[in-house]
Amino acid sequence: SNDNQIEKNDAKFWGTYRPQVYMGMKTKSPRSLVTGLMWLKQHERYQNELPLRHTCEHGDKLLRYGWTAHDGENFGIQDMVEQGYIIRTSFVKKSGGLHGGDWTWRVTGTQVRFIFLNTIVSLKPRHLSIVNDHGKVVSIKNPFFYNICMHSTLNTSTTLSVFFYAATDQQGQLTPMVQDAFTQSCRTNVQTISGETEELGKFSIKFPSENTGVKTRYHWVAARAEGLHKIKDAALRKMQAAIEKVNNREKVIYFLGDSPNKSDPPGTTSDVLFHQVTLKLPFELDIVFESGSAQRKVELSRDVYTTQLASWKEKFDQNFEERFPLKNKGYDTAQISFAKAMMSNMIGGVGYFYGHSLVQSDQQKVPVPYWDAGLLTAVPSRSFFPRGFLWDEGFHQLLISKWDRSLSEEIIEHWLSLLNKDGWIPREQILGEEARSKVPTEFVVQHNKNANPPTLFLAIESILRGFNKDNVDERDRKFLSKIFPKLQVWYDWFNTTQTGPVPFSYRWRGRNGDTDSELNPKTLTSGLDDYPRASHPSQDERHVDLRCWMATASGTMAKIARVVDPDSASKYEATHNMLSNHKILNELHWSAEMGLYSDYGNHSERMYLARKTFQPSNPNQRPYQKMVRVERKKPKLRFTDTFGYVSLFPFLLQILRPDSQQLTQILEDLSAKDLLWSDYGLRSLSKRDPLYMKHNTEHDPPYWRGAIWVNMNFLAVRALKHYSAPGSRNSEKAAQLYKELRWNLVNNMYKEYKRSGYLWESYNDVTGKGQGTHPFTGWSALVVLMMSEQF
Template sequence: MGMARRACAVRVIALLAVLVGARSCVLADTPPNHRRWGLWRPRLIAGVRSNVRDSAMFGIGWQGEGAVRSALRMCADDGSNGVQFGYVRHDGRAYAQQVIVDAQLQIKMNMDWILVEHKTRDHLPAFAWVLRITGEHIETEQDLRSASGASYVSLFLTAASGADEDDIEGQEEEPHVLSEIECTGHSSDVCIQGQSGRSVSALTPYKLMYKQPTYGTPPTLSFAARPPKLAYPEHIVSTWDASISALLVAKDASKHSKGPRRDLSQPVTVLGAWAREQQFASEQHVLRYMKDDGSGVRTLHADDPEAVDSCADARTCSVAVVQRVLERDFRVEIVFSEFAFDDELLVSLCGAALDERIERARRAFDDRFHAVFRGIAQNYKAGSTETRMATYALSNLLGGFGFFHGSSWVERENTEIATSTDAGIEPKNKLETREVAQVLGQDGKLAALTPQNFFTATPSRVVFPRGFLWDEGFHQLVVLQWDTQLALESLMSWLGVIRSSGWIPREQVLGFEARAAFPKHISHLMIQNPSVANPPTMLMPWQVLARRCHNMHQGTKENSLDRVHPEQDATCSAATWEHVANALGLHLRWLDTNQRTRDASAYQWKGRNERHRPQNGRNPFTWASGLDDYPRARVPSAQEKHLDLHTWMVWAHSAMVTITSLAGHSESSVDALKRRADELKSMMETQFGGGSDRHGLLFDLDRDGAQIEHVGYVSLFPLMLGVLPHDSPRVGAALAAMQDPEQLWSVAGIRSLSKSDDYYLKGDQYWTGPVWIPINYLLLGALHNKYAAYPGPYRERARALYDDLRRTIVTNMARNFEQQSTLFENYNDRTGDGQKGRLFTGWSSLIVLIMAEEYEGLIV
């Protein structure tokens, strides 16, 4: 094969895409000087947006053509298409480095993203950012024998027209448009100008420049590559429908909504301005607009999806795509600035100046990581698998943050859940009228809540790119060690979604992008129930902050707010903590009232029913607990009692003591919390301590008061939350069960259910055997902070177990990371192999704190 033909087969198309005016963002009330840009679209492999509503939105994608045809790579998925990706550095604010390996297309890409704050010509504060993408051809034996295919990098600028879900409020607005597209010839810079923001008074003009490649432009091409289309009816969707449909034509999964819906199976209006660099064998190089025939601009109409209209110019279009053809060894830079570029800014963000910025940012991240997590620097060598795993875990936790805007969908009524107790306690779980934006469905049993702005970390960009209440408390324990202010922004955002009753929806599925990523086979879980709870893990990071503020007020340097930004004084103000204490107190009162048993003597997770059972199991799910298929009572009832929730309530009341004290609440209200915690603690033995006591542990109780004897995570909760006295015989029983390989000890850590249990690996094999890092972190924290720290009969055993367990977890996770370059949702208790969700750098990132031996906020 000749060199010209070989060059033809070795090419990459880079397609720059920006969603302008898509309505999904958060913190609309953020002061203008707090507006900033970030990689806050976790569903995308690389997606940029700001923290204002109707932000411009940017995304990266690529696809292959030639001997190897491929679908578009744009959404974060499970790696089944041979693509691995992940951040190797991410500081949560202004710098990120991501490495992508596409084995099928034989290309490795390094993406460096840098955010810069600058001043405009009028001395106004503004932001700019630059993304550099460097491609490297990965040569294989097969590649040496033949031309194995071509790759395309598609980076696109686009906006969805039509109604967004915010129009539930009746606020119909015209979509923002691109003001200008400058396309001036082969290998020139391509500039796109637009506006970002919610209202006319708050619009921020911007300019985006897709610069000519530094290198990698093929000399000639013998064909004109055909770009992917944005949106059309399902029967003509091209190869990249699965990836792009969720992003550009967001799918509304509701069968009940009367509001506007957009679906691939329905006609959709999208205005599109396409441009690409056409290079022909004749060596003519022209940058043109394109229709389907490659020459112009295309519009899809709602009433005629196949009609093609041509825009007179780009001023009437809200979608643009710039497409380049590149060899697999290439480098391109994309530069963005609010308002406009000046020559000095442009020079400072590109070329050799960018080399220096990137090098400084990488050094700063590495130095800061070792300074913040001193325990890792002291115990693990720089560059070791363990250290690389820890930086990867932190970076991808920070890289999983997202901004969202939208409505939670909730049940207005649920007759299957008890609404009162025999003791006369009336749960408050009704939604107030002002909280409901729209009643859904003809029967009126569903509602869309008032749209909200939301900023959160996510469990996994691959499988769970949305907010989870149960997970978020663990996430922010890690973030707090790195950037207190960033953690505080997210924690405050979660306080903002507490309803007037005190209920918090356990999953935050807000906006089209989050809904499009929701698994279809469990779409019913998208509908939230105002009676269903989740563990109050959110109190853990708040307790850390409260203790640090207390230490700062006391002048204690250790564990004070020395890792915060200058806002630390406001963070520790009485006004801040009054707001926090009131919000968390409201939620705790809701838990205390709504999760009672019928006789009001104990607690139970509401929402269990006969209809929802795992395929391979007899016990109904207990999704509210977070331990979904862990065995409970086979027959759900209003009388069953759940040990883990009772333990959480003991712990939560104790945690609120520190928080309310900092808020300046009266001594009597603080004492009331202490008394309630002590009362619940004393009730634990009388309520759950009956039965044969052959295991020496506490267990759930069924409707008849009989113990449900399953040795596992639930029976360990009194120890893992530090509720058991350090000299209690039940501590010894728990240690014995954890150290026994036939019960809970495994090659990966403490397994979720005893190997000797009849239900072991039954159900969904989710919480019935596998090893989960957050629970093991709680166990390590309890051992480290209490049971191995205080003199008593079990101190030495607790210390030995702590050392063995910590070493086992780190060793096993490092082995998996060395082999697979990622973290997992849980780990197989027999082989130690990672399983379920990949890139699970939410609560599995707690490995960073385990390695650093940081256990703040766990024992109260």
């Protein structure tokens, strides 16, 4: 069961642990008070559903959104850039009392008339002030003749509604304190929300008088929602519309209010209180949370807040330069701001989830719930993958541990607490209704025979390198002692359930050998999805990447054991030596014919998809067509001879000897322009491969069949740095490739960020453009480590 204790006076008890919404905070507790923000542009006639911004969505088409600064504990600053205006949200926390202390949000809205490429521009009479790519303010007297691409909006001042809400999750109470406002089109104004929950005791949420102007309107409404994932639906259900005249033209105004025809549906479980403020740009709003158990001399708002925010931002900048010294490497202000934003988005993307997975085993006819548990985890993408992924998390912690090791260790402990008695961890954590609402039904159930790459060992090994080797201090020893028994169970599960058909080999479970619709059956458990494996899944397969993961895991286990359990260290060292043995590795996985490391299995390279006509069993139905795979050549047991990321694993995880002939061959192949090398990074599959950029089914486009993935490229850059150390015949070649590959990756990702406003899930190997999900500030944020050369 989950054994993570809730510490209410922890400085990180409150946090932005709702990465799936543009702005929201909660506590690290099972039934937290949930707070959040929505906004809506007024005076528009909307035909379909109101574009009420709440959860991070691709369809909202924001020009950019994300944290520009976030330290994971005390403060954060975030910009949401829309067409014509910017919403900035910031927060500052203050410790005190027994329930996580106080916090304040500040929400500001700014009108913008121009956005130069991806640079925010503020319009003033007769001139423009812009921040250029080097971070310098430039004044332009004749902006309409300035020779640069621009986006222009010439409408007058925009009217927005900002909706703050607080919601309880099946327990606690919220009480509004309302004052008559006597402003146009408005009757009441919530000044304070008083509340009480089990985790927080008594608290209040205040709305100090805002710098908003005389035409501010206020509305509030209490509602009930079917769950936290239905909060936006509750707001839309309470939304009403009216017509008002603005500059002698009729405009629509939307506001919250009770209506007999819009009552809450049965089965509601969450109480929600909405506070709506409607006002023109520019504006500034403060929202102040005060714990009933904390003492304070002054309210954390207005000038006090401004001073505190500036102080934390200054400390953040200092700490960032200490941990990631980019100035000394020649990066300019704009590039350093990019790196700060990417690291901040990783930290700001840490979420706390509570609930249970749905698990299927061979002994059960239907899925059953895993136990209820809490999980603190980073997420790959706030818009598309706002939940925990086991294979991603090890890469996330490589960056987070460099910024805040205590946070990284806490996250690792949370993940390991999800082990069942056999040593299995569900690879995708879909905990709670909010997380589940973002996941297609077919991906919800987890199968307890299926593994995922044990990348947490990468992060733990990285943390170990920061220890004092001669004298491990008590804090470090305590952390290792806590995780070691769980790592043993996890490690043993791999060596029990994922072993291959011959000694010292390994095989990913979970491939579908019965499918006729996939050109090459996916191996989702490997994390590389549609990367080509043996064409006909069988128990004879040997997977070189899994063998290398286990070599890394055994080496890390040996290092930990030397500190906390010396008697067991020799066992892990022996396994590590065996899995690193070049003779055995080459016997199992080196294809001498092709000169590359390869999987082994029942394989035919001559497979293709063809459309066939099928007669339905019901004679009253018409024949139908579908794409099925067809063999041009029968499979046989052999090396798959596919060259791509999997072929590189003995190099990526630094198992090869620096002077080995196989490393020489890999370095030569890496630099070949028609294989993996591109001007933007290493592509996932060789351009010569028959499955390069081929659809895997009629509807599944290529995923790991040519695109550039940052996590694998990070491992490649790290390995090249390792092998460039003087003393071997390969060092000079490795050093050259290290310099070129690192430059290609960093340069392209920065260029794409400037162009599009985001980091991306992967990058096109021909154009370098970002593709897939955005923002993808999970492992793509490892660009910060490549920039600072922290491996």
